[in-house]
Amino acid sequence: MKAQQPDVTFLTPKLAGTLRLGIEVNGESKWLADFSSVKKKEKKEETYYILKDAFIGKGEITWMVKSLVDSEGAVMKWFSEKMPDGAKLIWAYGGASNEENVLQPKKNMLLPEYCYQNVFSIEGHSFTLYYGTSRSLRILEVETPPGDKLRLCDANKQANPLQLLNSGKDNNAHVVGASVPLNTTDELYFCVYHLNPKADYNYFMLPQLFEDGYYRVNEETEWMKSTPD
Numbered sequence: 001m002k003a004q005q006p007d008v009t010f011l012t013p014k015l016a017g018t019l020r021l022g023i024e025v026n027g028e029s030k031w032l033a034d035f036s037s038v039k040k041k042e043k044k045e046e047t048y049y050i051l052k053d054a055f056i057g058k059g060e061i062t063w064m065v066k067s068l069v070d071s072e073g074a075v076m077k078w079f080s081e082k083m084p085d086g087a088k089l090i091w092a093y094g095g096a097s098n099e100e101n102v103l104q105p106k107k108n109m110l111l112p113e114y115c116y117q118n119v120f121s122i123e124g125h126s127f128t129l130y131y132g133t134s135r136s137l138r139i140l141e142v143e144t145p146p147g148d149k150l151r152l153c154d155a156n157k158q159a160n161p162l163q164l165l166n167s168g169k170d171n172n173a174h175v176v177g178a179s180v181p182l183n184t185t186d187e188l189y190f191c192v193y194h195l196n197p198k199a200d201y202n203y204f205m206l207p208q209l210f211e212d213g214y215y216r217v218n219e220e221t222e223w224m225k226s227t228p229d
Helices: 161-165 203-212 219-226
Strands: 002-004 007-011 015-025 028-031 037-043 046-052 060-067 073-081 088-094 119-123 126-131 138-143 151-154 174-181 185-193
Touching: 007 073, 015 126, 015 138, 015 161, 015 185, 028 161, 073 203, 088 161, 088 185, 119 174, 151 161, 161 174, 185 203
Parallel strands: none
Antiparallel strands: 002 007, 007 015, 015 028, 015 088, 037 046, 046 060, 060 073, 073 185, 088 174, 119 126, 126 138, 138 185, 151 174
């Protein structure tokens, strides 16, 4: 996992896709990577950004990315405050080429040529991404915040977030995208991971997953819940 000003590109160890984020306000939109003020800080296994721009007035965005303990991937937390009325988060994910790639700072890694072998299975506000060739097929699970319906979009059209979100699915370079209305203050979560016996998440788990880096089911409590009185 590498956070890229502030897009997040996943190398596990080969390219497993990129999460790109933007903001819509009153029919206009802008990628977070193009904001005028992007302050980055790093801790062990965690990267976070403080973002400001005239586009969101007095608004401020905190975007945190934390590596998972039990899977190749990351859990991410979004917090925004003082956002303009009607502001929305727009996000897009795709570009899993399953090839060796070298990241370049501030370069968009959600490229059409990385999307051609990506197949998405969408269920509610989560989706499964199948990528690679039939001989080296990999499967990635993605949990996203509740908002508008997830849709397939065209990675060739990324001049701004709204162009990508409204680009339609009639193309051969699919990514998944959606928008999420933002209130005065919001905490939203994303999680990108490879499924295994210790890593099988739902959205309600993500706050605890972010705090700990892992999620353990209390087996005694779960057993008690399933036992009749």
